[in-house]
Amino acid sequence: MDSGAKARPRRREMAAATSGIPGPPGKVGSRFSVLPSKFNTENWSLPGAGRCLSKVGASRRPPPARVRVAVRLRPFMDEATKASEPPCVRGIDSCSLEVANWRKYQETLKYQFDAFYGEKSTQQDIYVGSVQPILRHLLEGQNASVLAYGPTGAGKTHTMLGSPEQPGVIPRALMDLLQLTRDESAEGRPWDLSVTMSYLEIYQEKVLDLLDPASGDLVIREDCRGNILIPGLTQKPIASFSDFEQHFLPASRNRSVGATRLNQRSSRSHAVLLVKVDQRERLAPFRQREGKLYLIDLAGSEDNRRTGNQGIRLKESGAINSSLFVLGKVVDALSQGLPRIPYRDSKLTRLLQDSLGGSAHSIIIANIAPERRFYQDTISALNFTARSKEVINRPFTNESLQPHGEDNWSLSKLLSTSTRGTVLILLAIPPLFSALAPGKPSQTELPGPSEAKKAKGPEEESAGSPSSVAAPAPASEKLSLLGKLRSMDPATLESLLSLDRLLASQGSHGTPLLSTPKRERMALIKTVEEKNMEIERLKMKQKELEAKVLAQEALDPKDKENTPTVLQPLPSCTDTVAKPLKKAVVMPLQLEPKIHILKRGHKRKLEPSIASKPVEKAEDCWELQISPELLAHGRKKLLDLLNEGSVRDLRSLHLIGQKKAQLILGWRELHGPFSKVEDLEQVEGISGKQVESFLKANLLGLAAGQTCDSS
Numbered sequence: 112m113d114s115g116a117k118a119r120p121r122r123r124e125m126a127a128a129t130s131g132i133p134g135p136p137g138k139v140g141s142r143f144s145v146l147p148s149k150f151n152t153e154n155w156s157l158p159g160a161g162r163c164l165s166k167v168g169a170s171r172r173p174p175p176a177r178v179r180v181a182v183r184l185r186p187f188m189d190e191a192t193k194a195s196e197p198p199c200v201r202g203i204d205s206c207s208l209e210v211a212n213w214r215k216y217q218e219t220l221k222y223q224f225d226a227f228y229g230e231k232s233t234q235q236d237i238y239v240g241s242v243q244p245i246l247r248h249l250l251e252g253q254n255a256s257v258l259a260y261g262p263t264g265a266g267k268t269h270t271m272l273g274s275p276e277q278p279g280v281i282p283r284a285l286m287d288l289l290q291l292t293r294d295e296s297a298e299g300r301p302w303d304l305s306v307t308m309s310y311l312e313i314y315q316e317k318v319l320d321l322l323d324p325a326s327g328d329l330v331i332r333e334d335c336r337g338n339i340l341i342p343g344l345t346q347k348p349i350a351s352f353s354d355f356e357q358h359f360l361p362a363s364r365n366r367s368v369g370a371t372r373l374n375q376r377s378s379r380s381h382a383v384l385l386v387k388v389d390q391r392e393r394l395a396p397f398r399q400r401e402g403k404l405y406l407i408d409l410a411g412s413e414d415n416r417r418t419g420n421q422g423i424r425l426k427e428s429g430a431i432n433s434s435l436f437v438l439g440k441v442v443d444a445l446s447q448g449l450p451r452i453p454y455r456d457s458k459l460t461r462l463l464q465d466s467l468g469g470s471a472h473s474i475i476i477a478n479i480a481p482e483r484r485f486y487q488d489t490i491s492a493l494n495f496t497a498r499s500k501e502v503i504n505r506p507f508t509n510e511s512l513q514p515h516g517e518d519n520w521s522l523s524k525l526l527s528t529s530t531r532g533t534v535l536i537l538l539a540i541p542p543l544f545s546a547l548a549p550g551k552p553s554q555t556e557l558p559g560p561s562e563a564k565k566a567k568g569p570e571e572e573s574a575g576s577p578s579s580v581a582a583p584a585p586a587s588e589k590l591s592l593l594g595k596l597r598s599m600d601p602a603t604l605e606s607l608l609s610l611d612r613l614l615a616s617q618g619s620h621g622t623p624l625l626s627t628p629k630r631e632r633m634a635l636i637k638t639v640e641e642k643n644m645e646i647e648r649l650k651m652k653q654k655e656l657e658a659k660v661l662a663q664e665a666l667d668p669k670d671k672e673n674t675p676t677v678l679q680p681l682p683s684c685t686d687t688v689a690k691p692l693k694k695a696v697v698m699p700l701q702l703e704p705k706i707h708i709l710k711r712g713h714k715r716k717l718e719p720s721i722a723s724k725p726v727e728k729a730e731d732c733w734e735l736q737i738s739p740e741l742l743a744h745g746r747k748k749l750l751d752l753l754n755e756g757s758v759r760d761l762r763s764l765h766l767i768g769q770k771k772a773q774l775i776l777g778w779r780e781l782h783g784p785f786s787k788v789e790d791l792e793q794v795e796g797i798s799g800k801q802v803e804s805f806l807k808a809n810l811l812g813l814a815a816g817q818t819c820d821s822s
């Protein structure tokens with residue numbers, strides 16, 4: 112099996128990863144003493160901030176960024192095991208590996224990822240090969256995240272944190288990032304950069320601030336721009352690596368760790384280090400950007416028969432496993448392009464909303480172990496990772512204008528750049544913003560007045576004097592107009608974007624707008640109002656149409672006969688434009704009988720009593736068709752059961768006994784979810800004919816269930 116067939120191998124500098132070549136000599140004076148002394152420019156060329164912007168802003172839409180996946184195999188932990196058993200995983204090259212197939216010993220299962228790091232790979236290899244390249248996005252005002260995934264004891268904490276002798280991803284990334292921000296904010300450069308850190312853990316579905324353990328369970332929120340926020344989470348400014356160590360090391364000791372049979376220091380929580388890079392432009396137009404880096408050490412999935420967990424460990428393990436289960440569901444939903452992604456089903460996935468299917472450049476490092484006792488966990492981790500590489504993110508630049516100076520604000524700029532993959536966020540002038548924001552802006556989201564003052568350049572002081580900002584009539588006028596913009600519905604915003612594009616095509620580019628802000632703004636705002644009126648008109652029209660339909664139904668007795676109960680007007684069907692459409696979709700379906708048993712020319716004739724006994728007759732007439740809606744519904748139900756059901760659930764299906772249920776579960780573990788019911792044929796021991804009988808028996812049963820439910 113080649114589960115990585117779709118991935119394009121990146122055959123770059125990964126040879127070192129498998130050969131175990133050590134990294135360059137370390138920096139002195141740090142507890143993590145083996146950090147690279149300077150950036151490896153061969154592997155990572157970091158563009159300047161100005162160049163980054165033009166690169167991002169130039170294309171109309173940011174290119175999608177697939178979640179990148181790397182696998183790291185740790186070495187055997189003791190010589191005796193190494194001598195007594197062969198490893199169950201073997202590297203093929205720098206991107207692929209193979210695992211023994213316990214079902215067919217003569218076969219192996221092959222996987223392909225963006226990178227594979229063998230047991231001899233060093234911390235430096237993983238960092239340089241997979242993590243360092245994404246750091247540059249932070250300076251572009253984009254988000255990035257690194258997740259260590261894998262079973263307990265497979266080396267996640269070793270990879271992320273490491274030890275003073277072998278520092279992992281976290282200290283290396285911080286060291287590099289801080290150096291980069293210092294370089295970028297050097298005198299003569301256009302941007303001022305500052306870095307802050309937060310550190311939290313998700314322990315038994317509670318979000319705990321490791322920098323302030325007394326603060327209790329924190330809530331995760333999403334702002335109006337879709338950013339995930341944790342109000343009240345401590346944010347510490349860090350200017351140097353020693354600042355970082357000063358906060359990070361004591362906080363790490365607050366992390367929940369405990370001994371299990373598989374790991375003496377097993378992480379009992381998911382740990383999330385959040386590093387924010389804030390950039391402020393020193394000269395006009397005084398932009399500001401924020402890039403967030405999540406460095407996440409997930410707790411490992413645990414098989415409690417092997418960990419020997421009891422009491423609190425068992426409870427912890429339950430929370431860990433269920434959040435990882437939701438993580439799997441999120442990845443499945445994303446990779447299958449399902450409309451609903453269950454982010455809210457766990458705190459972990461809610462927090463990772465940005466990183467998976469969101470706006471971050473993400474890399475998942477799956478840690479696996481070579482020992483035979485980890486075999487099932489290894490297969491599960493590899494399957495999860497293989498599915499993750501199908502997940503697409505859409506990173507964009509978080510950019511806004513600094514909250515000072517009236518002329519910095521330009522709606523046109525806001526709209527036009529957002530169509531090119533750079534989102535300009537409206538922060539506006541502080542007094543205006545406080546009135547515009549739905550709630551009080553958190554300290555972490557808004558720069559304080561002193562910071563804003565500090566960021567003011569000399570040009571700004573003269574151009575946007577306080578008196579011009581505070582001129583009473585225009586300010587209050589703008590306030591109400593801006594308020595309208597904030598509450599604008601997405602369709603209106605989309606229309607505005609088109610308008611902006613039109614303006615741009617007619618020669619109204621960003622700079623002229625900046626120089627004549629009021630007139631342009633007023634013109635745009637007028638258009639917004641016109642659009643709003645148009646929407647109102649459409650709503651009225653929709654209501655009229657709906658009333659007509661209802662009146663027609665009342666007049667037409669024939670229709671009424673067919674639809675005595677289902678056509679009751681929905682309570683809120685006239686509230687919005689969208690709801691009447693819903694009704695229009697529902698009506699024709701409900702006018703039809705639940706099961707259509709259509710006669711095929713050469714087949715058995717339909718019996719007169721068929722309508723009163725749909726189930727028995729339908730069972731006799733599998734060759735006759737079930738209505739397509741019911742068929743689809745039944746298939747979906749079956750598929751869900753096949754993908755999520757336990758042995759017991761599966762046994763509740765017709766023609767599935769204990770043995771077949773186990774075979775199905777085994778297949779699912781090895782290959783991931785079934786994409787269609789017919790895939791059952793791929794399960795060893797289930798023939799095509801059996802699948803056909805299975806479908807017949809179960810679909811008719813489910814269809815009958817549906818009829819009974821609704822009758």
Ligand SMILES: Nc1ncnc2c1ncn2[C@@H]1O[C@H](COP(=O)(O)OP(=O)(O)OP(=O)(O)O)[C@@H](O)[C@H]1O
Nearest residue numbers: 185186263264265266267268269374377378410411
């Ligand atoms: N690549 C490696 N080289 C050497 N030792 C390693 C490597 N990976 C892991 N180890 C060692 O294996 C043990 C378990 O690793 P670690 O604690 O990182 O696992 P984990 O996946 O984080 O487990 P848990 O989920 O239980 O926290 C540790 O003693 C660690 O030092």
